[in-house]
Amino acid sequence: MxxxxxxxxxxxxxxxxxxxxxxxxxxxxxxxxxxxxxxxxxxxxxxxxxxxxxxxxxxxxxxxxxxxxxxxxxxxxxxxxxxxxxxxxxxxxxxxxxxxxxxxxxxxxxxxxxxxxxxxxxxxxxxxxxxxxxxxxxxxxxxxxxxxxxxxxxxxxxxxxxxxxxxxxxxxxxxxxxxxxxxxxxxxxxxxxxxxxxxxxxxxxxxxxxLTLAAGRYFALGEVPPRLGTEHPGRVPSATFACSDGAFVHITCSDQHWLPLCQLLGLDALASDATLATNAGRVAHRERVMSTLTQAISGWTRKALCEACDAAGVPAGPIQNVAEVLADPHVNAxxxxxxxxxxxxxxxxxxxxxxxxxxxxxxxxxxxxxxxxxxxxxxxxxxxxxxxxxxxxxxxxxx
Missing domain, CATH: 3.40.50.10540 (Crotonobetainyl-coa:carnitine coa-transferase; domain 1)
Incomplete structure (x- = not known):
């Protein structure tokens, strides 16, 4: 019973x-x-x-x-x-x-x-x-x-x-x-x-x-974290990128996602650069990595990029407004x-x-x-x- x-x-x-x-x-x-x-x-x-x-x-x-x-x-x-x-x-x-x-x-x-x-x-x-x-x-x-x-x-x-x-x-x-x-x-x-x-x-x-992670950086490095927009202070790439249709996609990669991301974007030079294989290397070369990714992603629509990232196992998501969130099929499911x-x-x-x-x-x-x-x-x-x-x-x- x-x-x-x-x-x-x-x-x-x-x-x-x-x-x-x-x-x-x-x-x-x-x-x-x-x-x-x-x-x-x-x-x-x-x-x-x-x-x-x-x-x-x-x-x-x-x-x-x-x-x-x-x-x-x-x-x-x-x-x-x-x-x-x-x-x-x-x-x-x-x-x-x-x-x-x-x-x-x-x-x-x-x-x-x-x-x-x-x-x-x-x-x-x-x-x-x-x-x-x-x-x-x-x-x-x-x-x-x-x-x-x-x-x-x-x-x-x-x-x-x-x-x-x-x-x-x-x-x-x-x-x-x-x-x-x-x-x-x-x-x-x-x-x-x-x-x-x-x-x-x-x-x-x-x-x-x-404050958690921001305080952790201060305790460890004496660093007062700067404003970085959507970028992460300790991970590259982790940021929002503009697409060709005026929409935005947020992508966050750990080391295991880096090569798949480069491959789907056709960025062979980044993929073959051993200094960028680890997050520490990408953080050290933040400007180069971010500018190259920004340029490559600007030719994609939001839908196409999200589908490609999903297929490659790269963590990514569209920046959705409130109406889009409330209509999202997964949110409703x-x-x-x-x-x-x-x-x-x-x-x-x-x-x-x-x-x-x-x-x-x-x-x-x-x-x-x-x-x-x-x-x-x-x-x-x-x-x-x-x-x-x-x-x-x-x-x-x-x-």
Whole structure:
């Protein structure tokens, strides 16, 4: 007899007192892995991303992108009754996540010391720009500030040009992933000890941790890596090349791919040059190699070059725009383009979590909540509030 698989986080409850992107993205990951995520929002407006562009009817596609699968409960933190709702919800929660400025929630009695005193198993995450300690702790910042201060922008841009930000809010998105990793680690740690914890996460710290190979070059060589466009500082060739049809292909070769690449491009002189047989030699002769490849590839169309590289076993891929990615047959065969049904706008596209489980239920795209949609249900079912109590809370502006 087989049983229906469950989602791996089906026994986890999260209370989210956070807004914009990093924390909501982390919690959406948890939600679609099965966690119950209760998003606390301010009555009347909610998470400010509900008003962000682009708007679809009266809803925000920005909000949709990182708030799927959650329950929305309104609670006015300016009222004691609203704060009590948050405290009551954390009594039985596994995780509490917040991204308020350092020290702000202590004024409301919602800091980690207060909440964990009432629930020692609670895992409390504080996500701030610069952390709870250090000389920058009180500073404000957004995604691009952390990209700038964390070194990413210094590495991004064309050779000889100025710094460039990536096309997505990488600091926010990777912070969400770091937070999810930290939370899953803390859940396992709690299973070992029975105790919760406080996680102090700094978005700048998260960006510094991503420097990895760039920091490795600095530690090894004392080198401050320059901007190289799409080229790799330690591998040649690894770059994007322009094709005859105005499209682009990215090619990355290790030593075993070098001769096949030269052969398919008809570059006999490069293929026979023993100094170029190893990556170290090609790095030393970067300009010659890159200029020759650039010239040879400029006569190929994107489609023909990609097909030739595939046939020769040379790692290569077309530079695809968003529309091309979402129409890609492999992306669709993997189920990476989906949709949800929304009560006010109908069907809307969504990108599923990239996990395929054997033994657990796969994540499923769920719709984002309307503002306050679950307030009464959660107050009744989780907190035992009766109808008179809920009506009084609404009358007093607490919900």
């Amino acid at each position: 087989t049983t229906t698989p469950i989602k791996p986080l089906a026994n986890v409850t999260v209370v989210e007192l956070a807004r914009v992107l990093a924390c909501p993205f982390a919690d959406m990951i948890l939600a679609e892995l099965g966690a119950t995520v209760i998003k606390i929002e301010q009555p009347g407006g909610g998470d400010e991303t509900r008003s962000f562009e682009p708007q679809v009817g009266d809803e925000s596609a920005y909000f949709f992108a990182c708030n799927r699968g959650k329950q929305s409960v309104t609670a006015n933190l300016k009222t004691e009754a609203g704060r009590r709702i948050v405290r009551d919800l954390t009594q039985s929660a596994d995780i509490f996540i917040e991204n308020f400025p350092v020290g702000s929630l202590a004024r409301y009695g919602l800091d980690h010391t207060a909440l964990r005193a009432a629930n020692e198993r609670l895992i409390y995450v504080s996500c701030t720009g610069f952390g709870q300690t250090g000389p920058y702790a009180a500073r404000k910042g957004y995604d691009t500030v952390f990209q700038a201060m964390g070194g990413l922008m210094s590495l991004t841009g064309e050779r000889g040009g100025g710094p460039v930000k990536p096309g997505l809010p990488i600091a926010d998105l990777t912070s969400g992933m770091w937070i999810a990793i930290g939370l899953l680690s803390a859940l396992n740690g709690r299973a070992l000890t029975g105790q919760g914890c406080h996680i102090d996460f700094s978005m700048l710290d998260g960006q510094v941790s991503l 993997r189920g990476m383009v989906s949709a949800f049904e929304h009560p006010s706008i109908g069907t809307f596209g969504a990108l599923p979590l990239p996990f395929k489980f054997d033994g657990f239920a796969d994540p499923q795209v769920a719709r984002p909540p309307l503002l306050g949609e679950h307030t009464e249900q959660v107050l009744r079912e989780r907190l035992g509030y009766d109808e008179a109590h809920i009506a009084a809370l609404r009358r007093d502006g607490a919900i």
